[in-house]
Amino acid sequence: MSPLAIIFLIIGIPALIGLAYIFVRGSAGLRRYILTRIGLLIPMVFILASLVFFVMRVLPGDPVRSSLGPKGSAETVARMREQLGLDDPLIVQYGNFLVDIVTLDFGNSLTGGRRPIVDEMSERFPATLELVIPAAAFALAIGIIGGTLAAARRKRPLDYALRLYSVAIYSIPVFWLGLMGQLVFGVRLGWTPIAGRIDPVIGTTLERTTNILWLDAIISGNWPALWSSLSHLVLPVVTLGLILSGVFLRLTRVNVIETLQMDYIGAARARGIRERIVIGGHALKNAIIPVITLLGLQVAILLAGAVLTETVFSWPGMGQYLVQRISSRDYTAVQSVITMFAMLVALISLAVDIIYSLVDPRVRY
């Protein structure tokens, strides 16, 4: 079974169970809402995939010539285009494409050796998950802690410093931050590896099941591989997480400040509840809901890959893959990847909305 399938099972089965539970126990309005959103998913994916299909073919450039470079003769180019069906009428190509979507047949890439796209995504997508999830969690932690502190110390030096940090960190190019991290922590101090997912030598001892290396290391009991994969995660996760943290910090701060002005907060203070509990136990719970929404959407977008971070750290994820495939006009790879991500983003967005309604009883569909 491919790593991609394993990952989708690991995530999908609990998600399906959760969805079934919510469906059964939830309100009629929520059930209608879920069904409507799932129903809308189909035309949404269809429209997006068709748009990508036509845009890719309108773009100048050719996958065959892009792959061969200047060395392929005109006859070779013509022969390969015929082999790949690129000379078929557009309507025929579109028809084949629709059939492939319905049957979830991603096919083979047009460039890069014509490998099955599922194989390529099985290598890349787990790497992206491995980077994006902890980076988002790190960003969330920094954002919530920083935003709460800033709100609690509003208009004091700490507040100003954190607000300045949130703007500055968001302005810094991620590749610059990554390079500085590599230079300082990797080269000068020697604390962290420079790039890659795991030490090359240790990597040869790791049996890959999900292709999420730290998870595979735990599964196989390979503790040096676990340590190596985690240590390779530090710099890229911190880099990407710091860049994202600015947005979470500001949003948390604004929401906590707003919540602290509510009547029930005043009532809690009047009852003598300590300020730490008022903020952490009462205000933050309500203020954090929009932050969770943002987190879900941010993760969904990042699953398409954090290209610059992946490039700086030679992290073989979906971002680099998609950029390379767009550059080489690999129609099938781009279509397949974007279609898959459209479905993922839609499902994650639905999950966020469901969680939102569960967390906040005032939300009704």
Next chain:
Amino acid sequence: MKRWISVVAVLVLVLAACTGGTTEDTTATTAGDTTVPETTEGDTTSTTAAETPDTTGAPAGEADGTIIIGTTDTIASLDPADAYAIHDWELLKNINEGLLRWTPGELELTTGLATDMPEVSEDGLVYTLTMREGVQFSDGTELTAEVYAEQLNRLLTIGPDCPNGVANALATPFLESVEAVDSSTIQFTLSRPVAYFPQLLATAAYLPAHPDTFPAEECVTFPEAPVHGTGPWYITEYTQGEQTVLEPNPNYNGELTPQVDRIIIRYLSDPQTMALAVQNGDIDIAWRILGPELVGELEGAEGLSVGAIDGGSIRYLILNYAIEPMDDINVRKAVAAAIDRDEIVDVVYGGQVEPLYSMVPPGFIGETQAFDDMYQSPDLDAARAFLAESGYDENNPVELELWYPPEHYGASTADWMQLIEQQLEATGVIDVTLQPQEWSTYVTALTGGEAYAGGVLGWFFDFPDSSNYLEPFVFNGGLGTMVTSPEGEPINDQAAQLVDLLNEASVELDEDARAGLYEEIQELYADLVVTLPILFEVEHVVPRDGVSGSDQFASPETLNIGPNLEFYYSVLSEN
């Protein structure tokens, strides 16, 4: 909150306990060991999970005889009938040995699997070679002449239909048949004499492929690991975008015996990252492709040495005869006269590359400085004089669009194109508009011959022969020069003469006569300004101290990588 702190603390303790202490060394297979390491067929990962190497604080690979080579190249194909990229050929030539190969560090052909150089019939149409005895693939499969011939025929039969579809061009135009005369003798029959056929035999297209992995009727660009060959190494595992692991072939009986237990090729996305990785010790060698600014940075770094290789890769302007104003020979000559290559080399590259005055780089048969002899550029007066012949002056300048891909050949391309713009405009009679264009769009338009009057291309030879630097830009559209039509029709008498000379040189078996022909060809080429050579790139290899090449071969300071950029991992050792 307290609950979460407790959970985190427990996790930290558990992790610390689990990762404490050193770990055991791997038992990698060494040359001479007749037991092939146990890896599952089709499994791209090693299954030796029980024993792990000690990497605590040691430089990359030191503990167990592993050398890690970093590169920004990627694998495009591992099928000899299909592979065409430099890195693919590098891997294939390390896991396979062909009948002939290059001596490490120099442009000298030597025998590989063959016992002697080929026996050539008088008419130059039949090449016969005898294989040495006892050649086996790394899994013990015997390589006989029959197997070899069958595998080579894949190039003729399925080669054209393989994904890259270009490797077969090294055979199909002239190779009629490959046959096994007996179990150790192979015979190649050509449809016409080919002066550089021995060089072709040293290319990856003529390597033996394992018959089980690479069937006769199918291209297999990414075979499942392990990938066996007849060379000093074999691939035990590989993961696209991450690494390729090679270990010594236990059945290898040739001269290039491995000196270390394992080679790992680490794929990195970015040259800057690669430069940092070699400084940090994450990799032992940085190899392809380091830009001039990074080379300068690494030259001052402690613990590293930088080897410079005059490596056969050139950059040139491609000028389209079919599009104004490049259909005017005077405009072409004016551009040739105005270019200042030394300024480009100094200003953009800090002297890290060489100016190029002929499409044939130094060291190749018959090479000359044809463009320098003819134009002695920069000569702005001569440029203005050429343009005046066609009625151009300050009031009626030539409008010239020059296109280039800003990302494909590195960031410095934009810099030297801007310098060329200034140099041409310094004549006062040329107005240049630079047009950057993304590679995929650019190469399609450029090689189609319909869109750009002038552009930039790079070239690296398929085989190290002068013909490979000249013929592609003349025959059948000339990759966009249009000095002949796509059907091969020359645009004028001079072009027809050029075509005839190239055809004559390709079948001339006498070296001296060939050299004379190529000298004449280059002069005519410069007179027509078919393309405009600009610079000759210097490749760099950066090993960490403690990693070295072999004193048995030339250029140990560049790890025995010669002008053909052939990197034989067997020369590598650790001090």
